[in-house]
Amino acid sequence: MEGSVFKILYYMTVVDIMNAGNEAIHERVRERYGQKAVTTGAQCCGPGCCSPSGYSEEELARIPSEAVLGEGSGNPVRHAGLKAGEVVVDLGSGAGVDVFLAADRVGPSGRSIGVDMTREMLARARRAAHAARIMNVEFREGLIEAIPVADSTADVVLSNCVINLSPDKAAVFREAFRILRPGGRLVVSDIVQERPLLLIDDDCGCVANAMLRAEYLATIRQAGFHGLEILEDRAWRSGPGGVEASAITVRARRP
Numbered sequence: 001m002e003g004s005v006f007k008i009l010y011y012m013t014v015v016d017i018m019n020a021g022n023e024a025i026h027e028r029v030r031e032r033y034g035q036k037a038v039t040t041g042a043q044c045c046g047p048g049c050c051s052p053s054g055y056s057e058e059e060l061a062r063i064p065s066e067a068v069l070g071e072g073s074g075n076p077v078r079h080a081g082l083k084a085g086e087v088v089v090d091l092g093s094g095a096g097v098d099v100f101l102a103a104d105r106v107g108p109s110g111r112s113i114g115v116d117m118t119r120e121m122l123a124r125a126r127r128a129a130h131a132a133r134i135m136n137v138e139f140r141e142g143l144i145e146a147i148p149v150a151d152s153t154a155d156v157v158l159s160n161c162v163i164n165l166s167p168d169k170a171a172v173f174r175e176a177f178r179i180l181r182p183g184g185r186l187v188v189s190d191i192v193q194e195r196p197l198l199l200i201d202d203d204c205g206c207v208a209n210a211m212l213r214a215e216y217l218a219t220i221r222q223a224g225f226h227g228l229e230i231l232e233d234r235a236w237r238s239g240p241g242g243v244e245a246s247a248i249t250v251r252a253r254r255p
């Protein structure tokens with residue numbers, strides 16, 4: 001009896017410590033991106049990174065310019081095969097660039113929902129939607145590790161240069177799987193490490209917190225996704241021994 005009480009207390013303490021660590025990471029990320037949201041104009045968070053050049057001029061002309069902060073690592077919308085009427089959820093939507101691009105593709109009968117934990121980013125994205133009178137978008141406050149979206153309701157889950165920042169990437173992919181309808185698509189642009197890097201931090205935090213490529217792909221499969229493909233793959237950060245981190249765009253589906 002006494003032994004089981006100790007066991008329970010031990011596990012409670014371990015879970016509390018893990019939760020406190022995760023919250024500290026979330027707080028640091030919020031602070032960083034809260035600042036970026038209130039700085040006018042696009043800014044890059046590292047060499048070769050976060051460039052709005054992943055989007056064509058034609059794409060950028062169709063969405064509010066305040067939504068484009070240049071914080072992405074690819075163009076997941078381009079690979080999502082979006083159709084009119086579909087429901088899209090963008091994890092870590094920032095100022096909303098991919099939410100607005102997706103909204104344009106799914107049209108008035110569809111819906112494009114951004115989820116972000118940073119209030120300044122949500123405010124910026126909502127202001128842009130209001131000013132441009134775009135009605136089929138919505139920005140929800142929440143964590144991507146506990147997505148504020150009902151089970152099996154999304155046709156597509158997108159994310160652009162965000163999951164690398166999460167302290168619990170397995171939870172993010174499990175949550176993406178939960179909110180997708182059977183047959184739904186996951187399209188993610190993100191950063192992966194090519195070899196273990198002992199970085200305390202980097203310009204945007206996206207390399208230091210990134211997973212190793214093989215581990216990242218295994219985590220997506222373990223969440224239940226099938227048909228995983230790598231659609232884009234380019235060097236993101238190079239060091240003395242060659243490429244240290246890459247920007248990849250992957251697609252998979254919930255069976």
Ligand SMILES: C[S@@+](CC[C@H](N)C(=O)[O-])C[C@H]1O[C@@H](n2cnc3c(N)ncnc32)[C@H](O)[C@@H]1O
Pocket residue numbers: 026029030033069070071072073091092093094095096097098115116117118121142143144145159160161162165166167204
């Ligand atoms: C590098 S920016 C990318 C923004 C956007 N996807 C883009 O391409 O411009 C990262 C965004 O993800 C959000 N974010 C990071 N970790 C998050 C988490 N665990 N839950 C919710 N949002 C998160 C940040 O607040 C920030 O707005």
